[in-house]
Amino acid sequence: MIKGKAVVAQGGGPTAVINETLVGVITQAKRSSYIIDVYGSIHGVRGIENEDFVDLSMISDQQLQRIAETPASALLSTRDKPDFDYCKKIIDVFKAHDIRYFYYIGGNDSEDTCRILSEASVVIGYELYVVHIPKTIDNDLLVNDHTPGFGSAAQFVANAFAGIDMDIRALPGVYIGVVMGRDAGFLTAASALARQYEDSAPHLIYIPEVTFDTDMFLTQVKACYEKYGRCVIAVSEGIRNKEGTPVAATILDDVERDSHGNVQLSGTGALADSLVKLVKNNLSVLKVRGDTFGYLQRSYPANVSSVDADEARKLGEIAVLQSLRDDFESCSIAIIRVGNYSVEYRPTPLTSVAKKTKGMDPLYYNSDTAMVTEKFLEYLRPLVSEIPQCERLDAPAVTKILRK
Amino acid sequence: MIKGKAVVAQGGGPTAVINETLVGVITQAKRSSYIIDVYGSIHGVRGIENEDFVDLSMISDQQLQRIAETPASALLSTRDKPDFDYCKKIIDVFKAHDIRYFYYIGGNDSEDTCRILSEASVVIGYELYVVHIPKTIDNDLLVNDHTPGFGSAAQFVANAFAGIDMDIRALPGVYIGVVMGRDAGFLTAASALARQYEDSAPHLIYIPEVTFDTDMFLTQVKACYEKYGRCVIAVSEGIRNKEGTPVAATILDDVERDSHGNVQLSGTGALADSLVKLVKNNLSVLKVRGDTFGYLQRSYPANVSSVDADEARKLGEIAVLQSLRDDFESCSIAIIRVGNYSVEYRPTPLTSVAKKTKGMDPLYYNSDTAMVTEKFLEYLRPLVSEIPQCERLDAPAVTKILRK
Numbered sequence: 110m111i112k113g114k115a116v117v118a119q120g121g122g123p124t125a126v127i128n129e130t131l132v133g134v135i136t137q138a139k140r141s142s143y144i145i146d147v148y149g150s151i152h153g154v155r156g157i158e159n160e161d162f163v164d165l166s167m168i169s170d171q172q173l174q175r176i177a178e179t180p181a182s183a184l185l186s187t188r189d190k191p192d193f194d195y196c197k198k199i200i201d202v203f204k205a206h207d208i209r210y211f212y213y214i215g216g217n218d219s220e221d222t223c224r225i226l227s228e229a230s231v232v233i234g235y236e237l238y239v240v241h242i243p244k245t246i247d248n249d250l251l252v253n254d255h256t257p258g259f260g261s262a263a264q265f266v267a268n269a270f271a272g273i274d275m276d277i278r279a280l281p282g283v284y285i286g287v288v289m290g291r292d293a294g295f296l297t298a299a300s301a302l303a304r305q306y307e308d309s310a311p312h313l314i315y316i317p318e319v320t321f322d323t324d325m326f327l328t329q330v331k332a333c334y335e336k337y338g339r340c341v342i343a344v345s346e347g348i349r350n351k352e353g354t355p356v357a358a359t360i361l362d363d364v365e366r367d368s369h370g371n372v373q374l375s376g377t378g379a380l381a382d383s384l385v386k387l388v389k390n391n392l393s394v395l396k397v398r399g400d401t402f403g404y405l406q407r408s409y410p411a412n413v414s415s416v417d418a419d420e421a422r423k424l425g426e427i428a429v430l431q432s433l434r435d436d437f438e439s440c441s442i443a444i445i446r447v448g449n450y451s452v453e454y455r456p457t458p459l460t461s462v463a464k465k466t467k468g469m470d471p472l473y474y475n476s477d478t479a480m481v482t483e484k485f486l487e488y489l490r491p492l493v494s495e496i497p498q499c500e501r502l503d504a505p506a507v508t509k510i511l512r513k
Numbered sequence: 514m515i516k517g518k519a520v521v522a523q524g525g526g527p528t529a530v531i532n533e534t535l536v537g538v539i540t541q542a543k544r545s546s547y548i549i550d551v552y553g554s555i556h557g558v559r560g561i562e563n564e565d566f567v568d569l570s571m572i573s574d575q576q577l578q579r580i581a582e583t584p585a586s587a588l589l590s591t592r593d594k595p596d597f598d599y600c601k602k603i604i605d606v607f608k609a610h611d612i613r614y615f616y617y618i619g620g621n622d623s624e625d626t627c628r629i630l631s632e633a634s635v636v637i638g639y640e641l642y643v644v645h646i647p648k649t650i651d652n653d654l655l656v657n658d659h660t661p662g663f664g665s666a667a668q669f670v671a672n673a674f675a676g677i678d679m680d681i682r683a684l685p686g687v688y689i690g691v692v693m694g695r696d697a698g699f700l701t702a703a704s705a706l707a708r709q710y711e712d713s714a715p716h717l718i719y720i721p722e723v724t725f726d727t728d729m730f731l732t733q734v735k736a737c738y739e740k741y742g743r744c745v746i747a748v749s750e751g752i753r754n755k756e757g758t759p760v761a762a763t764i765l766d767d768v769e770r771d772s773h774g775n776v777q778l779s780g781t782g783a784l785a786d787s788l789v790k791l792v793k794n795n796l797s798v799l800k801v802r803g804d805t806f807g808y809l810q811r812s813y814p815a816n817v818s819s820v821d822a823d824e825a826r827k828l829g830e831i832a833v834l835q836s837l838r839d840d841f842e843s844c845s846i847a848i849i850r851v852g853n854y855s856v857e858y859r860p861t862p863l864t865s866v867a868k869k870t871k872g873m874d875p876l877y878y879n880s881d882t883a884m885v886t887e888k889f890l891e892y893l894r895p896l897v898s899e900i901p902q903c904e905r906l907d908a909p910a911v912t913k914i915l916r917k
Contacts, residue, residue, distance in 0.1 A: 148911055149908065160913040167908065182683040185684075202914075202915060275527065275812055279523070284808070376789070398779065398780025398808070399807075401804060403805075408677060410901040410903060412815045499814060500579035500582070501583075501587065502567070506565075506566070507566035510606075
C-alpha cells in the first residue's frame with residue numbers, strides 16, 4: 110500500500126453504461142485517504158502518453174450522476190494497443206505525477222494493455238496498482254458471467270426485433286438484421302428475448318460460433334417463409350464460413366483492419382446487402398430487406414438496462430476498493446453470477462480474461478433450428494430490465510358472405 | 514346519417530403509434546348507436562376485397578390499451594393501391610355486410626384510395642361515409658401541421674444521434690447515418706433535436722428538398738472534419754441529384770419499385786456505403802463509417818413520444834365523431850397547430866392531402882451550412898416528449914510536467 114494519485118481511463122468501443130463505471134471509480138477513489146487525487150486520462154492510454162489529464166476530484170455529485178447516465182466514454186477512448194516501450198513512457202508519466210493507481214475500463218485489448226503495463230512496472234521497479242474493469246457489448250470476456258454494456262445493448266436489440274416482428278407481420282417479407290459481435294453471438298442471440306408467440310421474430314439466428322453455410326441458410330429461410338409467410342433473421346456481423354473467415358471480409362472490396370489486426374466489420378451495410386441479394390437470387394420472395402444496426406446498439410441513450418447500469422457502477426467502486434487491499438495484486442474484476450439472480454465481483458489475474466474471446470455456451474444455441482435455447486433466455490433475462498410486451502389483436506373472424 | 518356497420522383498416526408503412534389511432538376509432542365507434550358493429554379489415558383494403566374481417570367490438574378495454582401501446586399495424590397492412598374496379602369490389606363487400614362507415618389510417622396513398630372509393634360510392638349510388646386518418650413517419654402530408662408517427666420516429670432519430678455524437682467524440686472519425694424519408698427531410702432534420710453544444714452532432718444534414726451536390730458535400734465534410742476532428746452526418750434516404758433522381762437509385766444495381774411506382778429506398782445499406790466510399794476516396798480520413806437506420810426508426814417500441822401517442826389516439830376518436838355529424842362529407846382529418854403548443858383536428862377534403870407530398874419549409878433549413886434552423890427546432894420540440902440530455906465531462910486540465 111502506498112499513497113499516490115490515481116488515473117482512470119476508458120478504452121475501446123463505448124457502451125451505454127461505461128460512464129457508470131467511471132463514476133463508480135471516481136466516487137470511491139475520492140473516499141480513500143491513500144488516493145490523493147483522481148485524474149482522468151483523455152482518450153485512454155494515449156492520453157497518458159500525452160500527459161493529457163483532467164482533475165476529476167472537483168466534479169459535483171450531481172454532474173457525476175448526469176455523466177453516469179450518458180452513454181459512450183466521457184473521457185473519450187482509444188484503439189491504441191501499447192507495447193512494452195509505450196508502457197515505459199506511460200510509467201515515466203506516472204512517475205512524474207506520482208500516480209500509483211491505474212483503473213482501465215475496457216474489453217479484451219484493454220485487459221491485455223493492463224497486463225503489459227503491470228509487467229513493465231515490475232521490470233522497471235515502479236510500484237503500480239493496475240485494475241482492469243470489464244466492459245463490452247459483445248459479452249465475450251472469459252471468467253465473467255457477463256460484461257457491463259451487454260445488458261443494455263441486448264435490451265436495445267430485443268426491442269428492435271420486437272418492433273420489427275410487428276412491422277414484418279404487417280407487411281410480410283424477408284428481413285435480415287445484422288447485429289454487432291465480432292467473435293461471439295450473445296448480442297445477436299439477444300434478438301430472441303422478446304419473442305412472445307410461436308411465430309414471433311426473429312425466426313432464425315446466425316452467430317459467429319457456428320459455421321455459416323449458405324445452402325443451409327437458404328434452406329432454413331425458405332422453410333420459414335413457406336411456414337409463416339415471412340422470415341425475420343438476426344445475423345451476427347461476425348458470422349464465418351467453413352474456412353473460419355468472416356463472411357463480411359469475403360464480401361468487402363477493401364478490407365480495413367484496426368491496430369489489433371481485426372477486420373473492420375461495423376459501419377458498413379455490405380453483409381446485410383449481400384445476404385439480401387442471396388435470398389433474392391435464390392428464393393421467390395418479393396420483399397427482401399436488410400438493416401445493419403450499427404452504432405445505435407452500443408450508444409442509444411433512451412433504453413438502458415437498470416441492472417446493467419447498477420452493476421457497471423458497482424464494478425467501478427469494487428475496483429477501487431480492491432486496489433486498496435493490503436494483499437492486492439494487479440488484476441481484472443470479474444462479474445460472477447451467484448444464485449438467481451445476484452452477482453459477486455471477484456478479482457481475477459490479468460492473464461485470465463484476455464487470452465481469447467469467450468463464445469456462447471453450445472447449450473445456448475441449436476444450429477439445426479438456427480435458434481437460441483430456453484437455457485440462453487434464462488441466462489439473459491436477469492440482465493435486461495425492460496422486455497417489451499407487444500400485444501397482438503385477438504378478435505373473432507367475421508363470417509364471409511360473398512366468398513363463402 | 515344512416516345506421517350501419519363500420520370498418521377500420523391500416524395502410525402503408527407502420528408507425529409506433531398507428532395502433533393508438535386504431536384504438537381511438539374502435540372505442541369511439543363502440544359508443545355510437547348509429548354504428549352497429551366495428552369490423553377490422555386484415556391487411557388494409559386487401560382484406561375488404563377478400564372479406565377478411567374481424568369483429569373488434571368484443572375486445573376488452575385492457576387489451577385495447579395494450580394494443581394501442583404496441584408499434585406497427587395490429588390489423589396488418591398493405592401496399593395495394595385500388596383503382597375504380599377494385600373499389601367496386603370493395604363496395605360489393607360493404608353492401609353485403611351493411612357497412613356504411615370506413616376509416617382508413619394511412620399516408621398519401623391511403624388518402625388517395627379513400628378519394629377513389631368515395632367517388633366510386635357516389636357513382637354506384639351507395640351511401641358510404643369515408644374518413645382518411647393520417648399517419649406517416651415522413652411527416653409529408655399537405656394541410657397537416659404534422660402527422661402521427663412522426664413525433665415518435667423523430668424522438669428515435671434524435672436519441673440515436675445523441676448517442677452517436679458521444680460515440681464519435683470518443684473515437685473520432687466521419688460517420689454517416691441514413692434516415693428514412695423519400696420526399697421530405699423532416700425525419701432526417703430531427704437528428705439535430707438533441708444538439709446541446711456548439712460542436713454537437715450531427716454536424717451536417719442533407720435532405721431531399723435540396724439538390725445533393727457531391728462536391729459541396731465533400732467540401733462541407735472536409736471543413737467540418739478539419740474544425741472538429743470528426744464529422745457526423747445525417748442523410749435522408751431520398752436525397753436527389755440535380756436531375757431530381759434519388760441518389761440511391763443511381764447506385765443500386767437492381768432498382769426495385771413498389772406498386773405506386775416508387776423506387777425502393779429502404780432496406781439496403783447501399784446509399785450509406787457509397788457515401789462512405791466517396792469520403793474515403795476523396796478525403797484523408799482514416800475512420801469512415803456508415804449506418805442505415807432502416808426499420809428501427811418506425812417501429813421501435815421503447816421510446817414513443819407521449820404527445821404523438823395522445824394525438825394519434827385523439828385523431829381516431831375525432832374521425833368517428835366527425836363521420837356521425839349530420840353535415841358530414843367524406844374527408845381526411847388534419848392536425849392543425851394552434852398556439853404554442855396545442856392542436857385542432859380539422860376535416861379537410863379528400864383531394865387536399867394527397868395531391869403531392871409536403872416538403873420542409875425553406876425557412877427550416879440552411880443549405881449553406883447544411884443545417885436546420887432554430888425555426889425548425891421550435892416547430893419540432895413540442896412533438897417529442899423526451900429529448901435526451903447527454904452530459905459532457907467538464908474538469909480542469911492537469912498541468913503537464915514532462916511535456917510542458
